[in-house]
Amino acid sequence: xxxxxxxxxxxxxxxxxxxxxxxxxxxxxxxxxxxxxxxxxxxxxxxxxxxxxxxxxxxxxxxxxxxxxxxxxxxxxxxxxxxxxxxxxxxxxxxxxxxxxxxxxxxxxxxxxxxxxxxxxxxxxxxxxxxxxxxxxxxxxxxxxxxxxxxxxxxxxxxxxxxxxxxxxxxxxxxxxxxxxxxxxxxxxxxxxxxxxxxxxxxxxxxxxxxxxxxxxxxxxxxxxxxxxxxxxxxxxxxxxxxxxxxxxxxxxxxxxxxxxxxxxxxxxxxxxxxxxxxxxxxxxxxxxxxxxxxxxxxxxxxxxxxxxxxxxxxxxxxxxxxxxxxxxxxxxxxxxxxxx
Numbered sequence: 001x002x003x004x005x006x007x008x009x010x011x012x013x014x015x016x017x018x019x020x021x022x023x024x025x026x027x028x029x030x031x032x033x034x035x036x037x038x039x040x041x042x043x044x045x046x047x048x049x050x051x052x053x054x055x056x057x058x059x060x061x062x063x064x065x066x067x068x069x070x071x072x073x074x075x076x077x078x079x080x081x082x083x084x085x086x087x088x089x090x091x092x093x094x095x096x097x098x099x100x101x102x103x104x105x106x107x108x109x110x111x112x113x114x115x116x117x118x119x120x121x122x123x124x125x126x127x128x129x130x131x132x133x134x135x136x137x138x139x140x141x142x143x144x145x146x147x148x149x150x151x152x153x154x155x156x157x158x159x160x161x162x163x164x165x166x167x168x169x170x171x172x173x174x175x176x177x178x179x180x181x182x183x184x185x186x187x188x189x190x191x192x193x194x195x196x197x198x199x200x201x202x203x204x205x206x207x208x209x210x211x212x213x214x215x216x217x218x219x220x221x222x223x224x225x226x227x228x229x230x231x232x233x234x235x236x237x238x239x240x241x242x243x244x245x246x247x248x249x250x251x252x253x254x255x256x257x258x259x260x261x262x263x264x265x266x267x268x269x270x271x272x273x274x275x276x277x278x279x280x281x282x283x284x285x286x287x288x289x290x291x292x293x294x295x296x297x298x299x300x301x302x303x304x305x306x307x308x309x310x311x312x313x314x315x316x317x318x319x320x321x322x323x324x325x326x327x328x329x330x331x332x333x334x335x336x337x338x339x340x341x
Contacts, residue, residue, distance in 0.1 A: 013043040013337035014078065015330065016086075016125040018112045019053050022096045023105040024311025025321035026131030027057025032323035033330060034083055035063050043334050044078035046070075046125060048086045049112050052093040060319050072124045086119070088112050098317040101134050106141030109133050113148065117155050120302045127303035127333040131326060132311040135179075146179040149297050152304065161196040162299030165204060166281065166308050167332060168289045171265055174201045174298065175275040185277045186220065186233060194241035194274070200298050201272040202250055207339045215272040216261055217242055217254030218280060224255045238276075262288070282308070291324035294332050303336035305329040 017033065020026025030047070031054070033039060047054060051067060058065035066082030077084035090111035095104040113133075119125045133148055145151045153162045166173045176197045177188045198215055205213035217238060221231035228235055238255040245252045256264070258275075262284040265273050275281035285293055286308065293308030307325030315321060 012078075013127055013334045014046065014125045015043040015333055015337070016046045016048050016116050016119055016128045017330075018047075018116050018128070018130045019049045019057060020109065020131030020306075021101075021105050021134040021137055021311045022050070022053045022056070022091055022108050023098055023100055023102060023137070024132055024134055024313055024316045026133075026311060027053050028060040028316075028319065028321045029057070029131045029307070029323050029326040030054065031057035031061040031063055031065055032321070033326050034065060036323070036327055039330065042331070043337075044084075046072055046077055046084045046086055046119070048115050048119070049088055050090055050108070051085070051087065053091065053096065053108070054085070056096065060317055061321075062319060072119060073122065086115065088115055099313045101137040101140065101313070103137070103140040105134070106137035106139070106143070109138055110141055110143065110151075113152070114155070117152060120304075121156065126337040127305070129326070129329050129333050130304070130306045132307055132309060134311040134313070149178075149300075152297060152300060156300055156302075158300055160299060161200065162297070163197055163200060165201065165296040165298040166285050166293055167296060168285055168293045168308075171270075171285075171288075172201055172205055172272045173275065173281045173285055174272070175278055175281050177277050179278065182277065182279075186231075189220065189233060189237055189276060191237050191241045191244070194238060195245060197274045198241075198245055198250065198252055201274055204296070204298060205271050208335060209339070210271050212251055213271045214269065215250065215252045215274060216256045216265065216270040217252060218258050218261050218273060218275045219255035220258075220276045222257075222259075224257045233276075291322045292328050293325055294329045296332060296336070303333045303340075305333045305336075 019030045067085040068080040068082040070077040091108035116128045176193045220233045225231045225234040234255045242254045295306050295308045297304040
């Protein structure tokens with residue numbers, strides 16, 4: 001998978017975990033993940049974050065967490081007796097306000113994320129899993145991008161197409177536009193953008209073992225525009241993009257009406273679905289499995305995953321966060337690392 005500091009090839013993926021927004025459920029999720037059966041058999045795990053944040057999560061989850069501090073660039077941290085831990089000092093304990101979006105928590109997110117990205121770039125780890133961020137807090141801290149994906153793309157010097165992918169129970173979804181106002185979606189759609197979104201889903205599905213992915217492209221308008229009566233994006237943008245993709249020998253169908261596409265996908269007719277905007281895909285996916293959905297940051301040079309749900313300030317600190325999605329995100333990151341070798 002990678003070469004350790006001793007010069008010996010590692011047989012397992014090396015995955016960094018960061019606790020996300022310290023004011024949300026992220027620290028608790030990371031703590032719960034550490035006690036899942038088989039986690040350390042699946043990968044060498046490196047925790048990245050402030051000790052008091054990680055221990056806060058352990059307290060919230062009512063578990064015991066042993067941190068073995070290391071310098072991951074020097075130490076053979078995969079052999080740690082407890083959990084190998086790369087120390088950061090991103091937030092004072094007194095500044096952690098559980099259940100609230102704050103500038104301090106946003107700064108903590110950006111600082112720990114930067115460390116994780118540096119470890120990826122230096123090939124110290126093969127993949128990164130982060131517990132949920134809070135975009136309001138990140139913007140309070142000075143995030144100059146629409147979301148963390150664009151921030152990471154800039155940090156990793158990626159200039160090609162990137163987008164968020166979501167996966168649940170073997171179904172993969174993506175969207176052509178993401179974190180923009182709904183009123184801006186139509187103007188943001190392009191034939192090129194639709195093709196790029198489909199091609200990325202096709203590439204990822206092949207990486208995870210689907211030989212010939214069946215991909216559906218969702219219509220923008222009700223009833224797929226009803227022949228132009230309810231909008232003409234299907235005629236002028238989506239259908240030409242689908243035809244171009246078919247000419248490239250992709251197995252793609254569309255535009256498929258949004259109100260039926262996920263019924264077909266859930267029945268197994270499609271491996272991937274490409275929506276036109278954020279909630280068009282996210283609402284359906286979260287209804288199908290809120291506690292298991294995973295977001296994959298597609299187009300980046302390293303596997304980076306996170307739960308598809310948010311930081312859940314409403315239940316933060318109450319010890320009842322569901323670790324299903326973070327566990328699935330960890331598994332997907334391991335799978336993607338292994339598929340790349």
